[in-house]
Amino acid sequence: MAKGFNKTRKSIAKRIKVTGTGKLKAKKVQGRSHLLAHKSPKKKRQLKHQPIMGKAVTYTMKRMLGI
Numbered sequence: 001m002a003k004g005f006n007k008t009r010k011s012i013a014k015r016i017k018v019t020g021t022g023k024l025k026a027k028k029v030q031g032r033s034h035l036l037a038h039k040s041p042k043k044k045r046q047l048k049h050q051p052i053m054g055k056a057v058t059y060t061m062k063r064m065l066g067i
Contacts, residue, residue: 009064025050
């Protein structure tokens with residue numbers, strides 16, 4: 001008899017990208033869509049990059065992704 005498996009949570013899979021080393025990156029950065037006039041150029045530059053998720057969140061998200 002085959003072992004059971006966890007289904008991938010599609011809502012999470014659409015929002016998260018897995019890097020080659022197994023780290024997780026958030027697809028969308030909050031605070032970059034509108035109201036940019038009052039933000040400094042430095043802040044806007046920093047918001048371009050996708051954040052790599054922390055250790056605790058990564059564990060939970062990997063279980064949701066079935067990795």
